Amino acid sequence: MKPKVYITRQLPDRALAIIAEACDFRMWPEAENAVPANVLDEEIRDVDGVLSLLTEQWDGARLARAPRLRVLANMAAGYDNVSIPDCTARGVLVTNTRGVLTETTADLTWALLMATARRLPEAERVLKAGRWQTWSPMMLTGQDVYGATLGIIGMGRIGRAVARRSLGFAMPIIYTGRHRHEEAEAELGARYLPLDDLLRQSDFVVVQVPLSAETRGLLGARELTLMKPTACLINTARGGIVDEAALYDALVGGRLWAAGLDVFASEPAAHDHPLLGLDNVVALPHIGSASIATRTRMATLAAENLVAALTGGRPPTPVNPEAWSQ
Numbered sequence: 269m270k271p272k273v274y275i276t277r278q279l280p281d282r283a284l285a286i287i288a289e290a291c292d293f294r295m296w297p298e299a300e301n302a303v304p305a306n307v308l309d310e311e312i313r314d315v316d317g318v319l320s321l322l323t324e325q326w327d328g329a330r331l332a333r334a335p336r337l338r339v340l341a342n343m344a345a346g347y348d349n350v351s352i353p354d355c356t357a358r359g360v361l362v363t364n365t366r367g368v369l370t371e372t373t374a375d376l377t378w379a380l381l382m383a384t385a386r387r388l389p390e391a392e393r394v395l396k397a398g399r400w401q402t403w404s405p406m407m408l409t410g411q412d413v414y415g416a417t418l419g420i421i422g423m424g425r426i427g428r429a430v431a432r433r434s435l436g437f438a439m440p441i442i443y444t445g446r447h448r449h450e451e452a453e454a455e456l457g458a459r460y461l462p463l464d465d466l467l468r469q470s471d472f473v474v475v476q477v478p479l480s481a482e483t484r485g486l487l488g489a490r491e492l493t494l495m496k497p498t499a500c501l502i503n504t505a506r507g508g509i510v511d512e513a514a515l516y517d518a519l520v521g522g523r524l525w526a527a528g529l530d531v532f533a534s535e536p537a538a539h540d541h542p543l544l545g546l547d548n549v550v551a552l553p554h555i556g557s558a559s560i561a562t563r564t565r566m567a568t569l570a571a572e573n574l575v576a577a578l579t580g581g582r583p584p585t586p587v588n589p590e591a592w593s594q
């Protein structure tokens with residue numbers, strides 16, 4: 269008998285073909301709407317594996333509804349939507365899609381940094397609304413990127429890919445994180461600093477740590493106050509790492525120049541979210557990895573992980589291999 273699988277969103281055909289060959293599957297058929305919680309709870313009762321997006325939460329209560337579950341393949345590099353201790357305790361292997369979205373997310377981070385520094389969306393709004401009267405010396409002036417100091421919080425795969433792109437802009441690179449990365453220091457000339465010093469010295473602060481108990485609210489009112497009033501904060505990691513109310517106050521109070529945000533503490537962000545009303549916020553709907561090729565690759569990697577784990581193979585990107593060895 270083939271393993272039974274539930275897929276929480278419509279996936280690209282290439283990923284479905286991988287699953288269909290080895291498993292019997294049911295799937296939430298919509299591409300743009302998440303599966304309702306009650307439907308998901310019902311669907312997972314008899315499955316051996318789930319391919320999930322980051323929009324679904326997997327805590328102990330939900331896992332208890334899936335007594336046969338052995339594999340949870342998350343179609344994301346981040347897995348803060350999954351309680352890893354609960355999964356491990358129940359022998360559920362979790363996999364992610366690290367590695368295949370690094371460059372695409374670094375590209376978007378860079379696009380957001382440039383757009384924020386040079387006020388691109390605001391400038392386009394002026395033009396398209398017919399508010400462009402004349403060329404004037406200080407109209408829509410922004411911050412220089414070339415030669416500015418880049419501060420990276422979290423020098424993991426994506427952090428390093430962002431830093432690599434800055435070399436063409438002659439930016440001194442400073443970074444912080446749990447560990448020093450001697451390779452990044454050698455390759456990029458990056459300098460390790462404690463968080464407070466990084467915030468004081470950076471012109472652009474890029475957030476690239478995963479969301480965890482340790483990083484939730486990492487940038488609060490105290491930390492934002494340390495930043496230069498001319499600095500930009502760029503977050504393409506997870507919204508919960510930044511205290512949004514404190515960020516709003518800092519931006520409105522002129523203590524921080526601008527923010528570029530691809531992620532929000534609660535997603536989707538409401539259209540009347542206070543940060544969306546600010547001209548010095550460039551905001552995107554969590555599209556860091558959204559290129560056609562990368563999203564297709566993420567879906568196929570999630571499918572490969574799921575099938576390998578359910579058919580006795582070795583999943584390419586496990587998160588808690590200790591559960592797998594059980």
Ligand code: DGY
Pocket residue numbers: 322343344345346347369505556557
């Ligand atoms: C991830 O993979 O964690 C991103 O947030 C979505 O690509």
